[in-house]
Amino acid sequence: MNKKILIVPGDGIGPEVTAVGKKVLDKIAEKFGHQFSYDEALIGHVAIEATGLPLPDETLTKMKASDAVLFGAVGHPKYDNDPSAKVRPEQGLLKMRKELGLYANLRPIKLFDELLDASSIKPEILKGADILFFRELTGDIYFGDKGRKNDGDTAYDVAEYSRYEVERIARKAFDAARTRNKKVCSVDKANVLETSRLWREVVQKIALEYPDVEIEHQFVDATAMLLIKDPKRFDVVVTANLFGDILTDEASQIAGSMGMLASASIGDGTGVYEPIHGSAHDITGKGVANPLASVLSAALLLDISFGLKAESEAVINAVDLVLKAGFRTRDIADASTPANMILGTEAMGAEVLSRI
Ligand code: NAD
Secondary structure, three states: EEEEEEEEEEEOHHHHHHHHHHHHHHHHHHOOOEEEEEEEOOOHHHHHHHHHOOOOOHHHHHHHEEEEEEEEEEHHHHHHHHOOOOOOOOOOHHHHHOOOOOOEEEEEEEOOHHHHHHHOOHHHOOOEEEEEEEOOOOOOOHOEEEEEEEOOOEEEOOOOOHHHHHHHHHHHHHHHHOOOEEEEEEEEEOOOHHHHHHHHHHHHHOOOOOOOEEEEEEHHHHHHHHHOOOOHHEEEEOHHHHHHHHHHHHHHHHHOOOOOOEEEEEOOOOEEEEEEOOOOOOOOOOOOOOOOOHHHHHHHHHHHHOHHHHHHHHHHHHHHHHHOOOOOHHOOOOOOOHHHHHHHHHHHHHHHOOOO
């Protein structure tokens, strides 16, 4: 298979972890006989420094011309401490999602058995949990009308969803459920919100097209509770932008560490694959960042954008074997981890590569 992959490392630890993700793609190409060609582009703080813009046109053009994007992270302390800054790294991220029409954010939440103790949830509740979140990414309260009323003391953000927006993400979720345990949980707040009532009506209609998939509807408050109480009950979860933002961060704790979780943002064109963590400036340049979220993002890219299931499995299995062998990065090590088993970013990458 011939594919063009754009590497967009971004800021902070982005370049360190993305370099490992790229090596994994290279290894897969070599082992399975594919030809992957690469280009690189700027986003975030590094793009602002170089061009004045968080998402330069050149980056966007390269993204659109690629088959998939492997993304690092954006963000810099300079902007975190200055909420009034007019040009900000995160604007690059939002513009990218809008321009590429990335309306579905997928986040697999699956704990490697070796890391059961790294989670704050009891192992017996957690073992076997395997959830795939679909968070809607381009609608809701984030993109509706917002502002201050005349006196400046009242603010508003309008939540909006169209039938079409709900339909397209619901279909993605049902399609994915067919390849898994055939269960979809649609999360809303239909007892209170009109957007949620439309959401539920549309999901119920789409569910009729998938009689082989079981559908349940849950309120977002109940879901927040059930994720901690009984995460194993979920298979595919589909929800709106704001609810998804909060629930996926909650669910990330099931997996123990931010350094382990990958995500995919997809629409009808180029898909973008990235760790869920940010630019982590507290550890940038120290060579200690956990590269496994970027490695698992590469696995998602192979599966979702290229349909290369066996290749994707090979990457996930390699990560599993590395953890089984006892290797850890600092963030997933505990008091019982021997010092010589705690690896830096590159060494952890090398252990994964040798097991593909
Ligand atoms: P963060 O994810 O960067 O870091 C949170 C904590 O987790 C830090 O202590 C960090 O050291 C640790 N951590 C994160 N990734 C790790 C890894 N791979 N290995 C080991 N430890 C890891 O979140 P934050 O500190 O809230 O934000 C830092 C910057 O990142 C901010 O500017 C924020 O806006 C940005 N951010 C960007 C994205 C993105 O690009 N998608 C997401 C979240 C935050």
